[in-house]
Amino acid sequence: MAKREDLPAPEQGLVLTHFLTVRDVHVSSRFYADILGGEVVLAENPGIVKIANGWIIMNPGGGPTPDKPEVVLTAPEPGDPVSSFLNVRVADLAAFYERATAKGARFLTEPIDRKAELRCYLRDPDGYLVEVGQATGMLHGVFADRSPADSG
Numbered sequence: 001m002a003k004r005e006d007l008p009a010p011e012q013g014l015v016l017t018h019f020l021t022v023r024d025v026h027v028s029s030r031f032y033a034d035i036l037g038g039e040v041v042l043a044e045n046p047g048i049v050k051i052a053n054g055w056i057i058m059n060p061g062g063g064p065t066p067d068k069p070e071v072v073l074t075a076p077e078p079g080d081p082v083s084s085f086l087n088v089r090v091a092d093l094a095a096f097y098e099r100a101t102a103k104g105a106r107f108l109t110e111p112i113d114r115k116a117e118l119r120c121y122l123r124d125p126d127g128y129l130v131e132v133g134q135a136t137g138m139l140h141g142v143f144a145d146r147s148p149a150d151s152g
Contacts, residue, residue, distance in 0.1 A: 006041040007048065008055045017055040018086060020128060021073040022047075027125050028058050035105050035122075036088065056086075075126040085121075085129035093118045093134035100132075116143040 008017045022028040025047035029040045038051035047058040061073040076082075090096045093111050097120060101107065111120040111134075119133035137143065 002041040002048075006039070006050055008057070015055070017057050019046075019057045019059075020124075020126070021061045021075050022058045022126050023060065023075050024125070025058050025060065031125050032056050034103050035100050076128060078127060080127070082129050085131055088130060088132045090132060090134055093120070093132065096132060114144045 004011075008015045020028065025044045029043070029047045029049050032038050032049040032051060033040050036049075036051045038049040038056070040047070041050050041055075042048040045059070049056045049058075059073075061075060063072050064070055097107065097111055100122070105122050108121045108123070111118045113136070115136075116138040117133045117135050119131055122130050122132065124130060
């Protein structure tokens with residue numbers, strides 16, 4: 001049985017968690033535990049992985065429930081547009097990238113220097129996008145160039 005401090009159950013105030021609709025709770029839980037160094041604190045219904053100072057909560061999709069009428073939860077399909085993603089910050093991106101790649105993580109690119117930060121992206125077993133970054137220039141007031149779309 002999980003201890004209270006391992007679960008997203010504050011005694012006061014609030015905690016922020018991230019919920020993912022997944023196809024296979026066990027596969028996704030193992031991914032987040034192995035690649036991000038988390039701990040599976042609840043195997044299913046829902047699956048919960050504690051990572052650093054946060055939690056990822058996972059369950060299969062499903063139709064509306066009394067507390068969320070007209071809402072259907074589904075995992076993304078290949079090619080679906082991305083409207084949000086998990087943003088992870090690490091102290092040493094090169095070391096993280098090397099360890100995660102050795103464990104089978106497949107990144108979209110190698111880490112790229114964006115002036116303010118180093119960053120790269122990978123996808124989880126359901127296709128969710130995960131950004132992994134390390135603050136660099138932003139710590140010294142250097143930020144990324146604005147994209148042409150931002151200049152208008």
